[in-house]
Amino acid sequence: MNNNDIFKKLRVALQLRDDQIVEILQLVDFRISKAELGAFFRNADHPNYMECGDQVLRNFLNGLIIHLRGTKDSPKNAQDVLNQNKAQVSQQKKNKPAEAKSPAKKLVVKNPTKNNNFKPKKTEPVVEKVKFNLGKNKKS
Numbered sequence: 829m830n831n832n833d834i835f836k837k838l839r840v841a842l843q844l845r846d847d848q849i850v851e852i853l854q855l856v857d858f859r860i861s862k863a864e865l866g867a868f869f870r871n872a873d874h875p876n877y878m879e880c881g882d883q884v885l886r887n888f889l890n891g892l893i894i895h896l897r898g899t900k901d902s903p904k905n906a907q908d909v910l911n912q913n914k915a916q917v918s919q920q921k922k923n924k925p926a927e928a929k930s931p932a933k934k935l936v937v938k939n940p941t942k943n944n945n946f947k948p949k950k951t952e953p954v955v956e957k958v959k960f961n962l963g964k965n966k967k968s
Contacts, residue, residue, distance in 0.1 A: 831880035832868055835888065839869070842892075842910065843917045855894045858887040 839849065846862045853860055867878035898904035 831882065831885045832872075835868055835880050835885060838888075838892070843913055848913075849888070852891040852895045853884075853887055855891040856887050858884075858891070860884070 838844075844852075846865050849865055850860060850862060864878070867876050868880045868884070870877045896904065896906040896909050
């Protein structure tokens, strides 16, 4: 198992989104973009795949500790944080089908043959009519 596999498994197990992972990394003053983060989660044979280095995984784990436990000044209960995260994920899943069920605009396709003013365009032949005389000279 490499660092990418560990990162993917933690992401799935904790139900973290990309923006949450970016926030967790910022807790330890490690800045990374969503695009760079997405490169870690791609398949190994993808052209934009990037190996997750030890430094990125280490900073993520340190940030995850602060995210779940809090700091010495303001400690948190890790289970409460995980339950809040699960509630957010389930709420988003409930909202997605409601948006998908909204009535879509119906496309009206007009049939041009029903229109009385419709006249088909005359198509010009692709090849012009050419009269060949097959080498015979005309007598004028």
